[in-house]
Amino acid sequence: xxxxxxxxxxxxxxxxxxxxxxxxxxxxxxxxxxxxxxxxxxxxxxxxxxxxxxxxxxxxxxxxxxxxxxxxxxxxxxxxxxxxxxxxxxxxxxxxxxxxxxxxxxxxxxxxxxxxxxxxxxxxxxxxxxxxxxxxxxxxxxxxxxxxxxxxxxxxxxxxxxxxxxxxxxxxxxxxxxxxxxxxxxxxxxxxxxxxxxxxxxxxxxxxxxxxxxxxxxxxxxxxxxxxxxxxxxxxxxxxxxxxxxxxxx
Amino acid sequence: xxxxxxxxxxxxxxxxxxxxxxxxxxxxxxxxxxxxxxxxxxxxxxxxxxxxxxxxxxxxxxxxxxxxxxxxxxxxxxxxxxxxxxxxxxxxxxxxxxxxxxxxxxxxxxxxxxxxxxxxxxxxxxxxxxxxxxxxxxxxxxxxxxxxxxxxxxxxxxxxxxxxxxxxxxxxxxxxxxxxxxxxxxxxxxxxxxxxxxxxxxxxxxxxxxxxxxxxxxxxxxxxxxxxxxxxxxxxxxxxxxxxxxxxxxxxxxxxxxxxxxxxxxxxxxxxxxxxxxxxxxxxxxxxxxxxxxxxxxxxxxxx
Numbered sequence: 001x002x003x004x005x006x007x008x009x010x011x012x013x014x015x016x017x018x019x020x021x022x023x024x025x026x027x028x029x030x031x032x033x034x035x036x037x038x039x040x041x042x043x044x045x046x047x048x049x050x051x052x053x054x055x056x057x058x059x060x061x062x063x064x065x066x067x068x069x070x071x072x073x074x075x076x077x078x079x080x081x082x083x084x085x086x087x088x089x090x091x092x093x094x095x096x097x098x099x100x101x102x103x104x105x106x107x108x109x110x111x112x113x114x115x116x117x118x119x120x121x122x123x124x125x126x127x128x129x130x131x132x133x134x135x136x137x138x139x140x141x142x143x144x145x146x147x148x149x150x151x152x153x154x155x156x157x158x159x160x161x162x163x164x165x166x167x168x169x170x171x172x173x174x175x176x177x178x179x180x181x182x183x184x185x186x187x188x189x190x191x192x193x194x195x196x197x198x199x200x201x202x203x204x205x206x207x208x209x210x211x212x213x214x215x216x217x218x219x220x221x222x223x224x225x226x227x228x229x230x231x232x233x234x235x236x237x238x239x240x241x242x243x244x245x246x247x248x249x250x
Numbered sequence: 251x252x253x254x255x256x257x258x259x260x261x262x263x264x265x266x267x268x269x270x271x272x273x274x275x276x277x278x279x280x281x282x283x284x285x286x287x288x289x290x291x292x293x294x295x296x297x298x299x300x301x302x303x304x305x306x307x308x309x310x311x312x313x314x315x316x317x318x319x320x321x322x323x324x325x326x327x328x329x330x331x332x333x334x335x336x337x338x339x340x341x342x343x344x345x346x347x348x349x350x351x352x353x354x355x356x357x358x359x360x361x362x363x364x365x366x367x368x369x370x371x372x373x374x375x376x377x378x379x380x381x382x383x384x385x386x387x388x389x390x391x392x393x394x395x396x397x398x399x400x401x402x403x404x405x406x407x408x409x410x411x412x413x414x415x416x417x418x419x420x421x422x423x424x425x426x427x428x429x430x431x432x433x434x435x436x437x438x439x440x441x442x443x444x445x446x447x448x449x450x451x452x453x454x455x456x457x458x459x460x461x462x463x464x465x466x467x468x469x470x471x472x473x474x475x476x477x478x479x480x481x482x483x484x485x486x487x488x489x490x491x492x493x494x495x496x497x498x499x500x501x502x503x504x505x506x507x508x509x510x511x512x513x514x515x516x517x518x519x520x521x522x523x524x525x526x527x528x529x530x531x532x533x534x535x536x537x538x539x540x541x542x543x544x545x546x547x548x549x550x551x552x553x554x
Contacts, residue, residue, distance in 0.1 A: 006354040010347050017342040090337035097304060097334050098394070099327030100355050 003100065008108040014082075015112055020172075021078040024179065026120055028073070029066045032189070033128065036062060042132050052193035056220055059132040063125055064143075064215035065188045068150065070120035072182055072208045074113045075154025076161060077175035083109070083162025084171035092249045102247070106159055113155035114148075121147065139222035146214040146229070153232045156239035157207060163247040182208040187216075207235050255280045255402055255433045256301060261310035263296055263457075270296045271307065272457035278402075283424065283434040285448030287441070289547055293457040294437045295335055298404050301435075302332055315401060328356055331400030333391045335407050335437075341380035345371055345390055348379065349397060356398035365393040368423060370416075384411030389420070402433045409443060421447055441540040445469075451539075455547050465539050470511075472542035477535030478508040478518040482527050489525065493517045507535070 015021050042057035053061045086092045095105060128134040137143035165171040183189050185199055186208035192200060203209045210228040217223040256278035263271040271293045278284040286294045299305040301312055303319030303326055312319055317326050339348050349362035366372050369389040374382060382390065388411050395403055405424070409417045417440075424447055428434055438444050444451055445465045452462040461468060470476075475497070481504040490499045495512035508518050515534045522529065 003351070003355045006351050010343060010351055013347070014340055014342050086340065089340075090334070091340055093304075093334060094337040094339065094391075094394075097302060097327075097332045097337065098352055098355055098398075099324055 004104045004107060007100070007104055008111050011108050011112050012115065015078070015116065018078070018082075020081065021074075021116075024073040024077050025070050025116055026123070029069050029120065029124060030127070032069070032183070033062060033066055033124065036189070037128075037132055042134065052191040054216065054220055057134075058191075059128060060134045060220065061191065061216070062188075063128050063134050064137075064219035065212050066124045066128075067117075067121040067147070068186075068208055068211045068215050069183060069188045070124070071113070071117045071151050071154040071211065072186075073179060074116055075158040075207075076178040076182070077172075078116075079109055079113060079155065079158030080161035080165055080171040080175055081168055083159065084165050085168040087162075087248065087250060088167050090250070096249045102249075106243075109159065110152070110155040113158065114151050117147070117151040117154075137219045139218055142218035142222060142224055143215065146218045146224075149229065149232055149236070150211040150214060153207065153211070153236040153239070156236050156243065160239040160243040160246070163243045182206050185209070187212045207232070210235075253280045254278065255282075255315060256284075256435070257311075257313045258297070258301065259311045261297065261300060261307050261312065263293075263300065263305070263307045269457055271300070271310075274310070274454070274458055276452045276459055276462065278433060278435060279450075280433055281428065281431060282449040283428050283436060283447050285444040285451040286435065286437045286454055287439065287444050287451060287543060288454035290439075292454045294454050295406060296457075297454065298406060298435065298437060302326070302330060302404060328358070328398065329401045331395035331398055331403040333388075333395040333403075333405050333408055337391065338387075339379040339390075342378045345375045345377055345379070345382070348390065348394060352394045353397045358399055359397050360399050362393070362397055365396060369393045370419065385413060385416050388412060389416070392420070396427065400432060402435065403427065404435045404437075406437045407439065408436070409438070409440060417443070441538065441543055445539040453543065453546050461542075461546055468542045469537050469539055472545045473537035473539075474541055474545060475509045476511055476514040476537065478515050478532070479506070479535055480518075480522070480529035480532040481505050482522075482529050484525075484527055490518070490521065493521045 037059045040058035042059035044055060044057045045051040045053055125136065129136065161171065161174065165174055185195065185203035186206050187203070188208065192203060195203065210231040213225045213228040214232060217225040254277050258277070259275045261271045261274040274293065274297060286297065288294050296305060300307045301314060301319060303323040306320060314326055315329055319326050349365060353359040353362045366375055369392060371386065371390060371393065374386055379387065388408065392405065392408055395405070409420050412420060421443065424434060436444070436448060448465060450462065450464055451468060452459045453468070454460070461472060463471070483504055487499065487501070487506065490496060490508055493508065494517045495514050496508050496510040496518070498509040500507045508514060519532055522532070
């Protein structure tokens with residue numbers, strides 16, 4: 001237990017010292033937020049025929065979406081790159097030879113994912129509320145539940161990607177591609193209703209799409225997207241199971 | 251008979267078509283510094299990884315302090331320390347953070363501040379791993395191997411990357427580790443290091459132990475002919491051929507060389523004194539572990 005506490009704390013410090021992680025999880029979502037809010041403002045579209053923002057102002061629409069993006073950045077980029085780097089450098093080998101248990105290594109990463117998602121999410125919600133006057137979650141319990149499920153799911157996805165991508169370079173390449181495709185097609189950049197049919201189909205295959213649906217449902221309408229939550233739960237179970245089988249120390 | 255710390259019998263391991271270990275057996279006694287030397291790719295590292303339960307051999311049996319490393323890996327880990335080849339730490343972890351972390355893993359860890367001083371890491375203790383020199387990294391990894399007060403410590407190419415002065419310091423520290431009762435298994439390709447430090451040595455080649463013994467035994471058996479050199483102006487030295495162990499005598503001017511085997515220097519000296527000759531420069535031609543090692547492995551050098 002002591003080892004897990006120390007490892008998690010050190011990993012947290014390493015996260016903060018790592019420019020890639022900091023830029024993609026904590027800086028870039030803010031940058032997108034400023035740019036898109038600058039473009040779209042926060043006036044709801046009154047014509048239901050034209051509305052792509054679920055009846056709320058664009059800035060309000062984006063708050064839960066960006067909270068999802070923070071998790072995605074950790075899950076597809078920061079965590080897999082860290083694990084793959086550790087394997088490539090022999091850090092995992094070093095851990096293993098010193099009887100650092102695997103569960104402690106992975107639990108540490110999951111705790112950090114949750115912690116960073118909370119820090120990122122709270123800062124986005126606060127900043128957006130202060131600067132653009134956006135609202136807080138309609139249903140806090142539902143949102144907290146959706147948040148926990150989504151963050152765990154992305155943590156599992158991150159461990160899975162970190163288990164199958166052999167090198168830091170490949171993890172970075174795959175992670176960056178996934179990150180930007182998800183940003184553009186999961187409703188975090190342009191709203192999903194503004195996308196063409198083909199783009200929406202691609203978006204349907206991306207985990208962030210469902211995470212955003214859950215988070216927006218709870219935040220904007222106090223509703224729970226049952227279908228999306230089953231998909232996210234499926235990703236959590238599938239990724240955990242596969243990482244369990246595919247994880248390699250070296 | 252001394253208690254054995256490690257017993258390895260008939261170890262076999264293949265990687266695809268490559269035979270890494272071929273019926274390898276060795277025994278390490280408690281409290282000794284045991285050296286494993288051999289050419290690159292001879293199976294040294296694989297052997298040590300199998301002993302630590304990090305790799306599963308295809309055949310053979312291993313006991314470490316009575317423990318089967320594959321069955322009771324976690325119990326074994328609390329008793330051994332390991333400085334692995336090709337292992338590293340995260341780039342941005344600080345020296346003290348690494349020591350603190352690895353001390354937390356093990357229940358009976360020592361005060362890591364002591365290791366910081368012993369291994370000369372005090373002035374670097376707040377530096378990131380990536381900012382350390384090769385020698386400093388190596389010293390940190392050795393310190394990490396010792397933090398759990400292991401009964402056996404494995405040091406794989408420990409002094410690679412260390413400058414000559416640091417190597418000497420490392421040697422002294424290893425002697426000290428042994429004096430505290432820790433068994434040391436040392437993999438090295440520095441023959442002077444093995445000769446200086448090790449109580450016993452196994453020479454590994456092509457996955458087998460091709461020779462083992464104390465450094466002196468290896469040098470005597472495989473180091474080639476012993477020789478004794480001196481200079482004298484006296485003539486008629488035919489009786490030198492009668493010295494026990496002598497096989498051949500050569501003379502160039504005043505310089506005389508006696509070649510042979512066994513304790514040649516002592517017998518030659520005695521014979522010279524008996525004949526009233528006491529050369530000031532009587533000495534043994536130097537044979538080192540390196541000679542023995544080259545003789546043992548050279549026959550195969552062409553094929554690798």
